Amino acid sequence: MSKLAEFKALEAKLAEQLAQLDALKNDKELKREIEFEQKLRALLGEYDFSLRNVIAILDPEVSRNATPKKAAGQRRARAVKVYINPKTNERVETKGGNHAVLKAWKAEHGAEAVEAWLQ
Template sequence: MSRLAEFRALEQQLAAQLAELESLKNDDGLKREIEFEKKLRDLLGEYGYSLRNIVAILDPQATARSTAPAPIADRGTRKPRQLKVYKNPHSGEIIETKGGNHKRLKEWKSKYRSQEVDSWRTQ
């Protein structure tokens, strides 16, 4: 789409939104809601209450439901990783690791293939 076409499309969208805004400004129902909200906020300010206080008064369980943390499943402790020992038959070098993120082990796997290095495991 060219920049000019994009500009015109956005201009049309803006004109439609402005027309919708004007129709909402003239809506009696919206005017009543705005007036109600303004009066309610003034009243809350006069008595020093917030909307949360009003919700707590009208529905005491609502605050208990919203503030209570969700129950966390008992994850327990993770079992320790098993120690793996690799012995390189070419150099006689031994590597002991609990994970696969060992620098030297990765070098061996890239040089000799993973399957061959896995066959070097002694434990």
């Protein structure tokens, strides 16, 4: 596509979007919603309330049953693994494989043997 054709296509698309924006600006329902939101936010600020406070007041069941959402990228906690060396009865508790004693055991006895010691 030539630069001129691309320019004209984008210009036509922009004109269409501007027409849609003008239509929305003149929409009474949108103006009413914007006015409501502004007044609501001002009222919340005046009384130092958040939307959660309002929901808890209006519908307490929702706030009681609501479970906190996980943050994005957050994992559940790792389970504790317990290894017991059958030769020395030494016990190691770890949540991951980066434990110094566990690494030493794996170097000495082999990873498969140490994994067999998992309780």
